[in-house]
Amino acid sequence: MRRTSFANWPCSVARTMDLLGDWWTPLVLREAFYGIRRFDDFQQELGIARNTLSERLRRLVGAGLLEKQVYETQPLRHEYVLTESGRDFHNVLLAMTSWGDRWLSDESGTPVLTHHETCGHDAHAEVVCSHCRQPMEWADVTPRPGPGYPARLLSRPDIRKRFRLEGAPRDAASDRPTDTRP
Known part of the structure; x- marks a missing residue:
């Protein structure tokens, strides 16, 4: 198969x-x-x-x-x-x-x-921002198309919605785009 x-x-x-x-x-x-x-x-x-x-x-x-x-x-x-x-x-x-x-x-x-x-302690992994070193939580990040994303796909409505490029509904409480992922 x-x-x-x-x-x-x-x-x-x-x-x-x-x-x-x-x-x-x-x-x-x-x-x-x-x-x-x-x-x-x-x-x-x-x-x-x-x-x-x-x-x-x-x-x-x-x-x-x-x-x-x-x-x-x-x-x-x-x-x-x-x-x-x-x-x-x-x-x-x-x-x-x-x-x-x-x-x-x-x-x-x-x-x-x-x-x-290095520090002599038992620890667990955390994903932190490479700039501010704060933990990266789901609610605090937004995916964006990077330089390697195919330009031809950016005109598709489903892709524009995924990346909230235009017209995505906003959450009034946080002024962040609402989650429109399936």
Whole structure:
């Protein structure tokens, strides 16, 4: 069955999900952050089918999140090392962890703590504004088309409504556009 591709959508969430594709891919990356580098170790830790793991590793290498490096020549064996792009994905996993800790943990508490070596405290991830360093809450942000958004789409009424470019209803209490997303 052919899978729909989101790789060319003008949306970073869609493009990221196109890369991830399924639940195994972020788990493979999680294991890489735990220090796993070799195929058999990924397979053992995750209990994933070998063919599925091969495909996920191939996809992550192809996308530039992992790099395949030879560690033995007789027989030829490779390990998978996080690239700069792969290491940068750690923030995505931390954000997912923070959300899961808040909404999915049971009464016994969070399953894994994140210890910040720099300050010596256990912490959780927060998304903050890169300019003022204040937390970025849903009610305080507005999506806008960026320089990479296809200009040809900006004339479509549904896109203009999504980005509240003109004529979007306003919330009188806050003078912010009302949420018109489906």
